[in-house]
Amino acid sequence: MPVTTLDALLSEVRGCRACADHLPLGPRPVLRAATTARILVVGQAPGTRVHASGVPWDDPSGDRLRDWMGVDSATFYDERRIAIIPMGLCYPGKGPSGDLPPRRECAELWHERLLAHLVELRLVLLIGAYAVQHYGRSWRKPSLTAAVAGWREVPAPFVPLPHPSPRNIGWRLRNPWLESELVPELRRRVATVL
Numbered sequence: 472m473p474v475t476t477l478d479a480l481l482s483e484v485r486g487c488r489a490c491a492d493h494l495p496l497g498p499r500p501v502l503r504a505a506t507t508a509r510i511l512v513v514g515q516a517p518g519t520r521v522h523a524s525g526v527p528w529d530d531p532s533g534d535r536l537r538d539w540m541g542v543d544s545a546t547f548y549d550e551r552r553i554a555i556i557p558m559g560l561c562y563p564g565k566g567p568s569g570d571l572p573p574r575r576e577c578a579e580l581w582h583e584r585l586l587a588h589l590v591e592l593r594l595v596l597l598i599g600a601y602a603v604q605h606y607g608r609s610w611r612k613p614s615l616t617a618a619v620a621g622w623r624e625v626p627a628p629f630v631p632l633p634h635p636s637p638r639n640i641g642w643r644l645r646n647p648w649l650e651s652e653l654v655p656e657l658r659r660r661v662a663t664v665l
């Protein structure tokens with residue numbers, strides 16, 4: 472039995488400054504959750520646009536993710552049904568090739584405590600290498616591509632996915648089974664649990 476309510480925990484998370492010294496734009500945790508959520512989306516970390524708006528997946532990547540899931544924006548942003556908790560809750564800054572990885576301490580600090588409140592989860596979408604590495608320890612594969620390609624063997628409630636960023640178009644073209652096989656099954660599972 473959790474010792475705090477989810478609302479109290481979310482307030483605690485939103486006040487977190489654990490790695491503030493490393494965040495170029497300062498802490499702004501972006502997450503959504505309710506105890507009734509049946510789907511959890513675990514992405515990477517907010518970019519600058521999401522840091523500014525506070526709305527996760529409000530970009531072309533989010534449009535593609537919603538298309539993969541077969542849900543509209545109203546459903547996607549209904550936290551009573553879909554929780555959104557990235558591996559790093561705050562924008563981590565820029566690196567030499569795109570955004571830096573999510574802060575490692577973030578998931579260790581918060582994910583287990585948050586998930587303890589999400590008792591109705593039926594489906595967990597692991598989006599990108601960081602989420603797959605963190606939650607896929609028991610079925611680890613040598614690469615994200617191998618992990619996603621092996622989606623049929625991944626234990627429920629997890630579904631591994633590549634990042635839906637437009638920059639990943641090359642990956643999707645090289646792996647057409649994603650949209651012809653995995654996406655239809657993902658839509659079926661989403662529709663079943665919602």
Ligand code: SF4
Binds near residue numbers: 484487491559560580
């Ligand atoms: S990234 Fe995570 S650990 Fe760091 S300040 Fe934000 S919420 Fe806290």
